[in-house]
Amino acid sequence: MAYATLEKLFYADSSSDRYKKHELLLKQRLESESTFRTGIHLDTGELFLAVPRELSLMNEQVLRRERKVSALWRSLPTTALGAYIRTLIMDEVVCSNEIEGVHSTRRDIELALEEAQRESAFGGSPGRHAPFFEFAKLYLGLIDNPQPPRTLQDIRSSYDAIVVDALDEKDKLGNSLFRTGQVVVETGTGKVVHVGVSPEAKIEEMLTQWLELSRSEAIPETYSALLCHFLFGYIHPFYDGNGRTGRYLLALHLSKPLSQPTVLSLSRTIAEHKSVYYRAFDxxxxxxxxxxxxxxxMTMLGLVSEAQEQLIAELDEKRHLLDELEERIAHCRLDLSERSLDVLFYAAQMELFDAFHETRMADVAAWLSVSRPTARKSFDELISANLIVRVSKRPPVFRLSDTGRNILRL
Incomplete structure (x- = not known):
């Protein structure tokens, strides 16, 4: 029998003492030796996690899939990895925005990522930042395994970075760390689905407990990360932007027990199963x-599993295409220099792994450790052979031509 909710078991019982049975079952689950109790009290009781057989199996399957994801990830060449991680970051930010009805595009996030990388490389970025710069920068930073928030100010700082380009004037907080007024979440028909914690002192108290739970060594990291995700949504510390902030903090916490590609695929999966996601909170x-x-x-682990399965299928297919690609380039008998064949292979990897299938001359020159004029000769050779086409002059950007894709069977 599947592990049922207390509510479902209550309504399935038509006896006159079902309230007493409900209390006994709650006590049994709460006091079981395998249960993780948080000591954090919600309006409905102490937040806890029982560990039924189904949950143990789901967690084991997630960790087992992680080994396959990591193996496939390590099998890709550096060029392909770099392009694919950028694509995953773009999609993660776009999808997290989309879940909350905030419009952004891959191009928006690409520009933000480029600016973030320039700022990192040269120590500053003049003028106004590109839209979603701070949000994209946070996700780009996941690559370096940053520390999760340790203070209430850290939580606020993450929030500020996430909503800076998508917050109405009425939702701004001013000098307070968190909201000072009440917030009620309603459906389109006016049905109340959630009332946030208040007043601000209570928000700070519960977020302090959230911080303690997030770094607790008395509960497995995956479980604490997912419980924290629920608790953040329950507290609802801001007027707007709670969902995007909560999903970034979830990615930050899950980046410890899970791989980067899995973590950076989760918002896309949540966006595809948005009703399941919101129902889990309810x-x-x-x-x-x-x-x-x-x-x-259990619901969130199911979404993690779905993200892993999609990722494994994509990586498996791309790894197979990449193996075939190397063989085709080696045997296609094109009258090209060795360096131009290398550039063609680079462009083919961008076709497979880059969000826009584009190859930048500056990136290729750095990859080959040659000057841009030297790299340009190879690009000119490939253009003459009708294998690539220019899509931008400044900066010089190229992609495979229809002929090139046909020859390489992409």
């Missing part, structure tokens, strides 16, 4: 479920 908040977080964690 289920955990229902009065008769008495603050049990088990089904929320």
């Amino acid at each position: 289920t955990a908040e229902r009065k008769l479920n008495s603050a049990e977080g088990t089904h929320f964690v």
Whole structure:
């Protein structure tokens, strides 16, 4: 029998003492030796995580898939990895925005990422930042395994970076760390689905408990990360931007036990299963479920599994195409110099792994450790052979031509 919610078992019981049975079952789950109790009290009781058989199996499957994701990831060449991680970051930011109804495009995030990388390389960026610069910079920073928030100010700083380009004047906080007024989340028909914690002192108290839970060594990292994700949504510390901030903090926490590609694929999966995602929050908040977080964690692990499966399928296919590609270039008998064949292979990798299938001359010159004029000779040779086409003059950007894709069977 599947592990049922307390609410479902309550309504399945038509006996006159079902309230007493509900209390006994809650006590049994709460006091089980395998249960993780947080000591954090919601309106419906103490937030806790029971560990039924299904949850143990799901967690084991996630960790097992991680080994496959990591193996496929390590098998890719550096050029392909760099392009693919940028594509994943773009999609993660776009999808996280999309879930909250904030419009952004891959091109927006690409410009933001380029600016963030320039700032990192040269120690500053003049003028006004590109839209979503700070948000993209946070996700780009996940590559360096940053530390999760340790103070309330750290949480606020992450929030400021995330919403800087997408916040109405009425939702700005002023000098307070968190919201000082009440917030009510309603459906389009006016049904109340969530009331945020208040007042601000209570928000700060619960976020302090959130910080303690996030770094607790008394609970597995995956479980604490997912419970923290629910708790952040429950507290709802800001007027707007809670969802985007919560998903970034989730990515930050999950980047410890899980791989970067899995973490950077999660918002896309959530966007594809948005109703399942929001229902998980609602289920955990229902009065008769008495603050049990088990089904929320199981739902989120299911979404992690879905993200992994999609990722494995994509990486498997791309790895196979990459193997074939090397063989085709080696045997296609093109009358090209060795360096031009290398550039062609680089452009083919961009065709497979880059969000826009584009090859930049500056990147190729750095990859080959040659000057741009030297790299330009190879590009000119490939253009003459009708294998690539120029898509931008300044900066010089190229992509495979239809002929090039046909020859390489891409």
